[in-house]
Amino acid sequence: MAASLHKKTGNKLAYEAIGSSGGIKKIKENATDFGASDAPMSTADLKKFNLLDFPTVISGAVPIINLPGIKDGELRLTADLVIGMYSGKIEKWNDPAIIKENPKLALPNLRIVPLARADGSGTTFTLTDYFSRVNPEWKQQYGNNFIIPWHADVKTIKGSADLVAMLKKTPRAIGYAEYAYVLENNLNYAQLKNRDGQYVHPNALSFKSALTNSNWRNSGNFEEMLTDKPGSGSWPITGATYVYVPRVTSQPERTAAVLQFFTWTFIEGDEIANSLDYIRLPDNVQARVVHEISKVVDTTGKRLSVPVLLK
Incomplete structure (x- = not known):
């Protein structure tokens, strides 16, 4: 997805696979533009570190x-x-x-x-x-x-x-x-x-x-874990991948680029996700994510401008 967006915008995404705890530590310290994990962050930590989390795909x-x-x-x-x-x-x-x-x-x-x-x-x-x-x-x-x-x-x-x-x-x-x-x-x-x-x-x-x-x-409640769900065909260790971003950013241009990237993946990324058997988010969950993303502001309280990219 990052390679596809680079062709479109020129923006490069450098992703370090350092484990969830490493990514969470960095985003809490404001040392990275976003963190990622297979688990939602606790409500207490989201509030304490003024962060927003949202799911991307299901696996x-x-x-x-x-x-x-x-x-x-x-x-x-x-x-x-x-x-x-x-x-x-x-x-x-x-x-x-x-x-x-x-x-x-x-x-x-x-x-x-x-x-x-x-x-x-x-x-x-x-x-x-x-x-x-x-x-x-x-x-x-x-x-x-x-x-x-x-x-x-x-x-x-x-x-x-x-x-x-x-x-x-x-x-x-x-x-x-x-x-x-x-x-x-x-x-x-x-x-x-x-x-x-x-x-x-x-x-x-x-x-x-x-x-x-x-x-x-x-x-649209994406805080619920997807493990041990009923259904004769359900995989019992299903989960989502989550992304963490600042709710109030001191680097609005960089955060806007991150949010643009993930918004674009919701709109155009299904084919790439499907190739690895990832499952797209339900429409109501995507709608909630986009709504939450729209609340991110800079240090003056101004909401970020995140242009939507289409094909």
Whole structure:
């Protein structure tokens, strides 16, 4: 999207993939033009740091595996199985609980190597939000956050790209990443049993089902997490990507360029988003986002002028 807009306006976007916590820290310190994450910022922090957040697209967090003899998307897992792997309760790939869900697979007698993000990660936030909703013990012991005090057996890696690289060279491993990484790196992934008891694959249809079964379409309330939504076809770890910008900016031209970019992506970015199985925001949510963006002002209280770009 940035490359497409550069051709149109000449503006360049320099994006650092430093993890959610890094982006949030920078935008709170006014050290960057915008931050991004897979989680909405708390109301208290938005007020404290005078920031605005809004969603951009819908996707999902996905369990990824490197397991010899198992084809892509063939393994079936439940939330409790994944939680068991990350809490040290399930140690072998041929554990009876895993075999029960996969009776036709020849699961190897290999020790599981769970991989997780070491840095502050929105994907970790989405994953552990799901864990906390479906497993009270996980919620009490670990909770949901950008950084988790993982079990001692979990190997932590900084950044999604490095986690994916580690998974590729570590047979027996399980990790997690946003779905775009699965597509771009041709990764093996697991099906998940959802709230309705159905096994589903991660893809545009299952993300859209979770969105459809949320309150986003009815209320435009994009603060609601999209994890563990009902619907036979819903992916249980669906989430949105969020952007944070200042409500009052000391650099109006730069902030206006950022808002112009994201407004343009809502209008013209569907084709690019669809190519990676991202789901566009519902019209009422987009309308609310545009309304919120229009409230951004400079230090004199004057609303920013954000020209709309069309084809």
